[in-house]
Amino acid sequence: MLTVIVSAAALLVSIAAFVHSVRSSKVQTELTLREIELVRIQIANEHEKKKSVVSADVSARLYSLGSHKWRVRTYNRGPGNALNVSIASDNTGYIIDSEKNDKLPLRSLESGHSVDLLAAIHLQSKRKAEITLVWMDTSGKEHTKEVALTF
Structure with a gap:
């Protein structure tokens, strides 16, 4: 009778241990899946950081130096260099053609640098007109951007 009680207790302990190991296995599997997802997210973030380091952000604005002295400043505010920067469409009449032909396309416009073009206002x-800027980043991808110039 004692052996039956001991064997029944051993059976209960082994069943409890089995249930505990199954639950632990499920929790471990869930944690592993979460870790895999976190690693995927980290890899995606690293790729985005690398892309943002390469990409340039070229823009332009119209500004005045005083009475009747206007300029269009084209600048790169992105972290990467902009290559072959040009103005694709300028139906504003603001930028003087000889100025645009002499200075554009720019072979390279580094981060934080700008070029000023004379404007005739x-x-x-x-009061408001749009120009289209075209450039390539260092990866060779071409970008375009519509910019509204106002005075």
Whole structure:
């Protein structure tokens, strides 16, 4: 009778240990899946950081140096260099053609640098006009950006 009680107790302990190991295995599997997902997210973030280091962000704005002295400043505010920077469409009439032909396309516009173009603003000029900037980043991808110039 004692052996039956001991064997029954051993059976209960082994069943409890088995249930505990199954639950632990499920928890461990769930944790492993979460770790895999976190690693995927970290890898994706690293790829995005690498892309952002390569990409340039070229923009332009119209500004005044005083009475009747206007400039269009084209600048790169992204972390990467911009290559072959040009103005694809300029139906504003703001930028003087000889100025645009002499200075553009820029072979390279480094991060934080800019180039100023002379602008001709008169009483019949539109208050708001758009230009299209075109450039390539160092990976060779071409970008375009519509910029509204206002005065």
